[in-house]
Amino acid sequence: MKTSLNRRDWLKTALIRSAGLTMSGGLSLINCNSRRKQIPGTAKDNIILLDQNENPYGISPHAETAINDAIKYANRYPDDHSEELVELIAETEGFEKENIVLGAGATEIFRTAGLLYCTDGKEVVLADPSYFGFVNYTEKVNGRMVKVPLDGDFRHDLEAISGKVSRNTSMIYICNPNNPTGTIAKGADLSNFCIELSKQAPVFIDEAYHDFVEDPDYSSMTGLVKEGHDVIIARTFSKIHGFAGLRVGYAIAKKEIIDEFKRIRTNFASIGVLSLRAAIASYKDNVYTDSCRQKNREAKEYFYGILKGIGFDYIPSQTNFVLFPIDRDSEKFRDEILEKGIKVRPVSFQGNHYCRVSIGTMDDMKKTAETLKALN
Ligand SMILES: Cc1ncc(COP(=O)(O)O)c(C=O)c1O
Structure with missing residues (x-):
């Protein structure tokens, strides 16, 4: 026990x-x-x-082989390979490719979301403590962070967070499971929270540790994207796929939000071809x-x-x-x-x-x- x-x-x-x-x-x-x-x-x-x-x-042995094989593509820009990875993720998760954008790790997804929703005094509501990488980035672009302490069981206090969301809120950040505590917000509670709160501001759910969760009370919030809510899901290959040094992440959201991400992201080619080929191989290697x-x-x-x-x-x-x-x-x-x-x-x-x-x-x-x- x-x-x-x-x-x-x-x-x-x-x-x-x-x-x-x-x-x-x-x-x-x-x-x-x-x-x-x-x-x-x-x-x-x-x-x-x-x-x-x-x-x-x-990394997976298949990813290793894919890296070696991909050297022959190294002189070309990687757009075809990004397209292939986007299609693979979209198909597996049950989305259109217009619902997915790739980033050099979830960190590039934060950067883009940060530029859209967290610059120069824009208000972000989030738990305290939560993932310091997100907090650091938002601080750098002068976002105004409204921090809400975790509850007595080190979980997100969704009610208290709701109480802090106002018409000034530009984005709500929820790290689920949360880093540094490893705790989850229960699926049903988080889902109701997202449905209500996303009417006021986009809810950004950082699912970096999604692949490790075994608690049956957990669920990913991707279903809410399918229902058309303003919910943005960030995922990374850095954890269970072992890609911390290869830098691959992605976001899932409705097309209008993804279009905004694409408008201001670094460019179409922030992930190198070796990383993309490795990610395609690893994603298939259950x-x-x-x-x-x-x-x-x-x-x-x-x-x-x-x-x-x-x-x-x-x-x-x-x-x-x-x-x-x-x-x-x-x-x-x-x-x-x-x-x-x-x-x-x-x-x-x-x-x-x-x-x-x-x-x-x-x-x-x-x-x-x-x-x-x-x-x-
Ligand atoms: C919750 C969370 N989100 C995102 C990241 C960063 O992911 P990436 O390596 O894909 O940039 C981390 C890294 O530790 C993390 O803990």
């Missing part, structure tokens, strides 16, 4: 344990650039990277993605057991990462673990400190378990 952490219960003990820590409100995460920092006392190549929710198993999902489940269950044994009260996750509260400053905790050759993500919000660990291979998780035991 998984530990089910309720924030209120945890706070009782954590506040006592963490007395003396700075209580800084709001979300604070390390800068991505620290990934390239010199790591004292440890050879960089030996670091186990559990900080960016990457797929530790690499055997590979099923095996990644299965291995992720096993390593996550193992890690839950370890955390429970040590006394860390984790938040059950529907993704390939787990967040748990810690009794010391999250950045110091990250540094202590890094000294032992493992890189994790420090997270802090509402004055409390957490550690987010991506699920690596079973071997990675065993080494992480040893390190956590030694530090505790």
